[in-house]
Amino acid sequence: MKMETLVHTEYFNLNKIANGVFAAIAKAGTGALSNAGFVDLGTELLIFDSFNTPSAAQELRKQAEGLTGKKVKYLVNSHYHSDHIFGNQVFKEEIIISTELTKNWIREKNAIMDVDTELKEFQQFLENLKLQILAEEKEVIKQSLTNQLAEMEKLLAELPTLQLVIPNLTFEKKLVIYGSERHVELYCLGGGHSPSDTFLYVPQEKAAFMGDIVTEKLHLPIIQPEEFLSTLQETKKMDIHILMPGHGEVGDTKKIDTMIQYISMLTNAAKCAHETNISIEDFVSSFVLPQKYKEWKGSKGVERNLVGIYRFYATNNHRSES
Known part of the structure; x- marks a missing residue:
């Protein structure tokens, strides 16, 4: 079937993809930040990811x-990551599913200890971000930073009432959820x-929600390039x-191919630099994208991934030799 756009909301465009x-495709700068979606199982619904703000999540539920x-x-x-879980409170009475590792990282990395302190630090972060936008010379990074500022301002407005809701059902490698349809x-x-990256597959409809395993024209962070490639x-x-x-428009497996090509390109360059004893500074400065x-967008451009992947191989080679 062809994709059908059903609704244009403040936060996202809702499309029937099978x-x-x-699929709820986020609108830039509105507080959604990442994509989300839902599956009609028959007698009940399953939501995939909950956006960056409770307001966007509430609209998705509605x-x-x-x-x-x-x-x-x-x-x-x-x-x-916050842009996929900060809307969890809208679903706090439901069954919230993740891997055990993701559950632990949600709790540890996103904890809000003191709201007043968080608000002050967040406001300072936004002021620094504004200065960074003014100083940035690369137009594509300036656009990415400007969108980040808009998204974070939306989050700041909801921070006083934000609740961190932790998953209550975990799995490791595979979980099947059956519905009547x-x-x-x-x-x-x-x-x-x-x-720990989870994706969802609907075999009957040959459809998938990929999370940030697949994104579109985005230098998303890569922390484990080899597992990333094997997953793809x-x-x-x-x-x-x-x-x-996770970010971008609905498509087909060509998007997976693009991700494989992108990560492979970075991985091959970083491995070659490390194996030929090129310093990380020289590698990043001489790399030609x-x-x-x-x-491709991204507030830190390709440089973050160049550094991260180079260090990944430096660390793993060191371990193998010791």
Whole structure:
């Protein structure tokens, strides 16, 4: 079936991408920040990721339940990053699912200890971000920083009432959730973008929600390049006809191919630099980004991944020799 746009909301465009499968594609600067989606299982609904603010998550719940006439029963957190879990409080009475590692990282990395202190630090962060935007010379990074500022201002407005809600059901590698009309399969094949990355597959509809395992024209952080690549290679073996990336527009497995090419390009360059004893400083300063990636967004550009992947191989080689 062809993708059908159903609703344009303040936070996202809601698309039907397969029978019973719906993708909420975030609008820039609104407080959603990442994509989310939901699956009609038959008698109940499953939500995938909960956006960066409770307001965006509340709109997702409203649209999902209003469109289908059914209630949410499950929420899946793909990984621990705030733009995928800060809307969890909207679903705090439901079953919230993640891997055990993601659950622990949500608790440890996103804890709000003192609201007043958090507000002051957040406001200072935004002031520094404004100065960074003024000083930035690269237009694509300036645009990324400007969007980040808009998103963080939305989050700041909701910080006083934000509750960190932790998953209450965990799995390790695979979990199948059955419904009366269709079932979903959750997979975690390791880390890549985060220490533990989950994606969702609807085999009956040949559709998938990829979380940040797949994004579009974005220099997303890469912390474990080899697991990232192996995960992407495994997803290529699945019968996926349509997918929703964590950031960007709905597409097909060509998006997976693009991710594999991008990570492989960075990995090969970093390994070569490390093996030939090129310093990390010289590697980053001399690296020439291929033209097809020059318009990719990201507040820290490709440099963060160059440094991260180089250090990954430096650390792992050191361990293997000791």
